[in-house]
Amino acid sequence: MVGTTRQLPLRLVDRSPSITGAEIVAELVPPPQFEHASFESYRPDLDYPSQLDAVERLNTFAAWWARPGGFFSRSRRVKAELPGIYLDGGFGVGKTHLLAALWHGAPGPKYFGTFIEYTALVGALGYAETVKELTGAKLICIDEFELDDPGDTMLMTRLLGELIASGTRVAATSNTPPNSLGEGRFAAADFLREIQAMSANFETVRIDGLDYRRRDASGQAETVQPEELDSMTAALAARGSRVTIDDFGALMRHLSTVHPSKYIKMIAEIDVIALRNVFLLTDQTDALRLVAFIDRVYDAEIPVIATGIPLHDVFDADMLNGGYRKKYQRSQSRMVALSTGELPPHAE
Secondary structure, three states: OOOOOOOOOEOHHHOOOOOOHHHHHHOOOOOHHHOOOOOOOOOOOOOOHHHHHHHHHHHHHHHHHHOOOHHHOOOOOOHHHOOEEEEEEOOOOOHHHHHHHHHHHOOOOEEEEEHHHHHHHHHHHOHHHHHHHHOOOOEEEEEOOOOOOHHHHHHHHHHHHHHHHOOOEEEEEEOOOHHHOOOOOOOOHHHHHHHHHHHOOEEEEEEOOOOHHHOOOOOOOOOOOHHHHHHHHHHHHHOOOOEEEEEHHHHHHHHOOOOHHHHHHHOOOOOEEEEEEEOOEOOHHHHHHHHHHHHHHHHOOOOEEEEEOOHHHOEOHHHHOOOOHHHHHHHHHHHHHHHHOOOOOOOO
């Protein structure tokens, strides 16, 4: 009798993908859960009127493409002359949904990506080629415009300046208003000057509200016992799901060897991610890598099963009280959704 070879578990640490600039450009579209996002499908919390106000303002911004004379029409209000719109609000108030809805309603060519995806594009193509690739776009959407590094800030400001000058409109989301970016973080006069110049291009639209991911959830990431993880992953694999099983520490070491722009390919065609022995992170660089990784996992809607401490507790107190706290808090919100199965039909 011929024996069968047991298939080894899939592991993320065995994946070290490469990615080209062309592949990054091709991926500059809204995540799959926003494929059909529209202003009509946005579900505002009626306790917060600013959410409906934001829909109205974005509709006005989108109507620009249908106006005779477009950007240079003299008949429009002063605010409509601004080439950019900036959605500022907390976590889970529907910013990404609204940004995707705007993207879907705009004529092409158009691009939608996170801040890190645009900086990765510059890294892959070079600055001049990136400008050439994006010039002519009717709309550039930038999700989570969080400026943590002065070099990236200057780079993105320069890139947006050139694109806006060529007629491109820009829409962005962030948890920090544009005139507060970099506040309390970097004191270089030229850095602050760049921030202020960028701010002048945008109308800021404030969106208040509660994190929809926690409206009906406990707000706690779930954990399982080691033996439960084994039985759950075995059952999922038996049903044909592609499940990866990794030690949390090994995964963190592996993430340090893979550029964040490649995380999206690292998790391609995976249905469930299992992590063993999740522990408290004390190194800020590791923590920021994990944030970038969780962003990609969340966009791909891949559930996470974990042992050890609850996943949303991985950031230490110094991190949660420091300059990157908003990034960590957003990631915690996403970790809760990933580990509890509370992945809703729309996202922040």
